[in-house]
Amino acid sequence: MDEPVLLTGAGGRVGQAILDGIGDAYEWRLLDREPLPAEKVPAGVDDGDVYVADITDEEAVREAVAGVGAVIHLAGDPRKNAPWDSVLRNNIDGTQVLMSAAVEAGVERFAFASSNHAVGHYETERKPDLYREDDDFRLDGTELPRPGNLYGVSKATGEFLGRYYHDETGLSVVCVRIGNLTKDHPPREYERGQAMWLSHRDCAHLFDRCLRADYGFEIVYGISENDRRYYSIERAKEALGYEPRDNSAEFTFEGEPRGGESPE
Structure with missing residues (x-):
């Protein structure tokens, strides 16, 4: 992609995982509500391409999105217990403002960071069995949302906004229902977290595919190739060319790699 990529929420965990993994592959514009420390800004990104807003x-937002070819939208209130006034403003209104501006600017691709919380109540009657390897229950992105909290409601609404802007304007939109992102290993002794684990390098690769693949509107799950999982990643593989490399089963419950070798 020759045009810049706008990354909102660049200073957060997901934004930093993306920049650590594919920061050298694109020309970036970064937006965050707080000034970014120098160590969070990839080399080669000029001060004029870092927006505090x-x-x-x-x-x-219109200024930041002007002239970009794609948007990765991560910004918002990430708290699962966030109150309604915050998710309404930061997650719903903010997403609508950005999608509208992207359409006006002629952006081609829009990757929206949705969340496992958009479907949290599918787990209610099935846990803890669905977190285990011998359970074959899968969510694949075709199911309707069943949010587990108001944060999940805001993410489901973001998916609906993406569907609307795709159908209304032709904007290519992919919604990634992100699982449990941790860097070095899956959560220790936490079945649910291991089932929805997303490693940093798989996260960066997945969003790289969101920037490179051809798609119309997609909802996919953002997890690694875990043996135990209740999210299907087949659509991410088929529609985006996602090829995850990590698996929570490679680690013991103590969080140490099996075989004594450290992950990359």
């Missing part, structure tokens, strides 16, 4: 600031 609220995602609901329409003027600032």
Whole structure:
């Protein structure tokens, strides 16, 4: 992609995983509501390409999105217990402002960071069995949302906004229902976290595919190739060319790699 990529929420965990993994592969514009420390900005990104702004600031968002070819939208209130006034402003209104500005600017691809919380209540009657390898229950992205909290409601709404803007304007939108992102190993002694684990390098690779693949509208799950999982990643593989390399089963419950070797 010759045009820049706008990354919102660049200073957060997901944003940093993406920049650590594919920071050298693209020309970036970064947006965050707080100034980014120098260590969080990839080499080669000029100060003029780093925006400090609220995602609901329409003027600032239009400026940041002008001339970019793709958007990865991560910004918002990430708290699973966030109150309604915050998720309404930061997650729903902010996503609508950015999608609208992207359409006006002629952006081709829009990757929206959705969440496992958009489907949290599918687990309610099935846990803990669905977290285990011998359970064959799978969510594949075709199911309707069943949010487990108001944060999940905001992410489901973001998916609906993506569907609307795709159908109305032709914007290519992929919604990634991100699982449990941790860097070095899956959560220790936590079945659910291991079932939905997403490693940093798989996260970066998945969003790289969101920037390179051809698609119309997709909802996919963002997890690694875990033996124990209740999210299907087949659609991410088929539609995006996702090829995860990590698996929570490679680790013991103590979080140490099996065989004594450290992961890359």
